[in-house]
Amino acid sequence: MIRRSWKNAAATAAIGSVIVLAMSGCGTAPWAVDTTSAATTSTPTPKATITSIVNELATGSAQHQLQAGDVALTANYWSTLSMDQWKADSNKPISFSLVGALGTDDGQGVYLSRVSLAVAVAGPNGSLEAPAPLSDQSTVAPGYDIKSPYSYSQTFILPAIDPAATSVTLSFTYELLIQTTPTSGTYAKQTASDQITVAIAE
Numbered sequence: 001m002i003r004r005s006w007k008n009a010a011a012t013a014a015i016g017s018v019i020v021l022a023m024s025g026c027g028t029a030p031w032a033v034d035t036t037s038a039a040t041t042s043t044p045t046p047k048a049t050i051t052s053i054v055n056e057l058a059t060g061s062a063q064h065q066l067q068a069g070d071v072a073l074t075a076n077y078w079s080t081l082s083m084d085q086w087k088a089d090s091n092k093p094i095s096f097s098l099v100g101a102l103g104t105d106d107g108q109g110v111y112l113s114r115v116s117l118a119v120a121v122a123g124p125n126g127s128l129e130a131p132a133p134l135s136d137q138s139t140v141a142p143g144y145d146i147k148s149p150y151s152y153s154q155t156f157i158l159p160a161i162d163p164a165a166t167s168v169t170l171s172f173t174y175e176l177l178i179q180t181t182p183t184s185g186t187y188a189k190q191t192a193s194d195q196i197t198v199a200i201a202e
Contacts, residue, residue: 053167055199057083068176068190070103071110073146075172077196080155087201088165092158094198098174099151107182111143112152113189114175119158121165128162142177142187165200172196 056062061078076097079086086092094117100110116135121128134156138144144152158168172194177187 068192095155097153108179110147113143120169123164
């Protein structure tokens with residue numbers, strides 16, 4: 001009786017295993033499962049572009065070092081009008097000074113014969129109409145003495161500009177005359193160019 005019961009139990013277990021294997025074989029193959037419906041495709045959201053506006057007078061003043069032939073120039077720029085008042089519809093004063101030093105100094109003079117300022121106006125979509133250029137022509141010959149310790153100072157007033165303006169780029173051109181010898185009445189001409197960008201307040 002014991003041996004029959006053992007054999008019956010073994011036979012029943014074997015049949016159960018066959019049924020389990022048969023049921024497993026009826027499942028869907030992994031490669032046949034459609035996984036595309038479970039995946040969610042997301043479109044990246046474009047990030048907003050932030051355009052920073054340069055303002056070289058944000059700290060109150062700016063100093064640039066220039067070179068015109070053998071003359072080293074130091075140009076300082078500032079405004080008596082605070083930056084929050086540099087609005088499109090207002091008059092905007094830009095002040096500057098210039099001083100020069102010769103690399104090979106035998107006692108020659110260094111003079112500024114003319115300075116001119118061209119203004120470029122920028123808006124959110126590009127260039128805007130600009131005001132007429134400004135200039136200062138020396139009224140003395142051969143020009144204003146700018147050799148250290150002497151210097152040249154001036155203030156130009158920028159008029160009202162397009163209300164859409166976000167910044168102005170000021171392009172300065174300095175025309176110099178350098179004495180060829182300390183006692184000579186002849187001069188060599190040199191030109192230096194410089195730019196400064198100032199933001200327009202909203």
